[in-house]
Amino acid sequence: MxxxxxxxxxxxxxxxxxxxxxxxxxxxxxxxxxxxxxxxxxxxxxxxxxxxxxxxxxxxxxxxxxxxxxxxxxxxxxxxxxxxxxxxxxxxxxxxxxxxxxxxxxxxxxxxxxxxxxxxxxxxxxxxxxxxxxxxxxxxxxxxxxxxxxxxxxxxxxxxxxxxxxxxxxxxxxxxxxxxxxxxxxxLAYPKRATELKIVAQHCREYELAPGQIELVLEMVEQTREDPAIESPASIRSSIGIARFAAERARRLGQPVDHKLLAQAARLVLSEAIRVKPGRNLEHYLDSLLTKTLGTTG
Structure with a gap:
């Protein structure tokens, strides 16, 4: 062609x-x-x-x-x-x-x-x-x-x-x-969680993601928006990216979306989606965020 x-x-x-x-x-x-x-x-x-x-x-x-x-x-x-x-x-x-x-x-x-x-x-x-x-x-x-x-x-x-x-x-x-x-x-600000959950779900229609799984994603993303250590927080696109990546990896592996997969997806997406303030270490911040919200760093 x-x-x-x-x-x-x-x-x-x-x-x-x-x-x-x-x-x-x-x-x-x-x-x-x-x-x-x-x-x-x-x-x-x-x-x-x-x-x-x-x-x-x-x-x-x-x-x-x-x-x-x-x-x-x-x-x-x-x-x-x-x-x-x-x-x-x-x-x-x-x-x-x-x-x-x-x-x-x-x-x-x-x-x-x-x-x-x-x-x-x-x-x-x-x-x-x-x-x-x-x-x-x-x-x-x-x-x-x-x-x-x-x-x-x-x-x-x-x-x-x-x-x-x-x-x-x-x-x-x-x-x-x-x-x-x-x-x-x-x-405009970032939307309230209930609205953002609907937006993420709308962009993940081909995946069977439970609302509770999306809630965990939004919890991580919201933390970046509220933490004074973050200069540039995660956007709605980050929420969608984490959810879609975790769901696709789970489908490839033939297993349900669990905390470990969500942590892996979050680390890969957020590493370039957020910017920490000068003097803060991004990897240390992500470790702390994932441990706090998911109980694992992936």
């Missing part, structure tokens, strides 16, 4: 998929606030820790609206062209510097098609790059430098900004011009 056939087989015509969000508690409140803000013509900012479910919530929101969903995760490496688009050199040979040779970026696609654009980790972006979006947010028009032209932003275009708390490493103070255009601010 050559790569052309491989690409044709793997092409996704409808990129929508289950978001994995359980709409209850803080997620229901956030979703309803997003809906009210959207209907009022106000852009939304979501603030919460890494892995709290911000992206999944935004994806579900866009799917429920029936809108295209585009997103960019900001960092020092993101430049205006990553948002707006650029010329494809191979097409320039054929068409010259014309619209036919221009490849729109995610922000341009959302703005012109009336989609939902998620500005993920917005407060990690460079101010020069963020300013690329200002006219589209305020004047409902977008300037594309490569084409030297202004374009009308679709009436249905909607922006959601997702940010980590300001105290997190690598974040910047959000420029006032951008902050002023985001009118509704919603804070």
């Amino acid at each position: 050559d790569h052309v056939e491989l690409l044709a087989r793997a092409k996704v015509d409808d990129p929508r998929s289950e978001s994995g969000v359980v709409l209850e508690g803080q997620y229901r409140e956030a979703y309803d606030a997003m809906l009210d803000a959207h209907n009022a013509g106000l852009f939304v900012g979501l603030i919460g820790p890494v892995g709290a479910g911000k992206t999944a919530l935004c994806r579900k929101f866009a799917e429920d609206l029936g809108r295209p969903f585009e997103w960019v995760t900001f960092s020092d490496l993101v430049r205006p062209a990553n948002l707006v688009g650029s010329f494809d050199p191979t097409l320039v040979f054929k068409y010259g510097y014309a619209p036919e040779a221009f490849v729109p970026g995610p922000f341009t696609l959302a703005a012109l098609k009336g989609g939902v654009f998620l500005a993920n980790e917005l407060n990690r972006g460079d101010e020069y790059v963020l300013n690329t979006m200002l006219d589209a947010l305020e004047e409902r028009r977008l300037y594309i430098p490569a084409l030297r032209a202004w374009y009308r932003v679709h009436d249905d275009f909607y922006l959601i900004a997702a940010m980590n708390p300001a105290e997190n490493r690598g974040t910047r103070r959000l420029p006032s011009a951008i902050r002023d255009r985001i009118k509704v601010w919603i804070r």
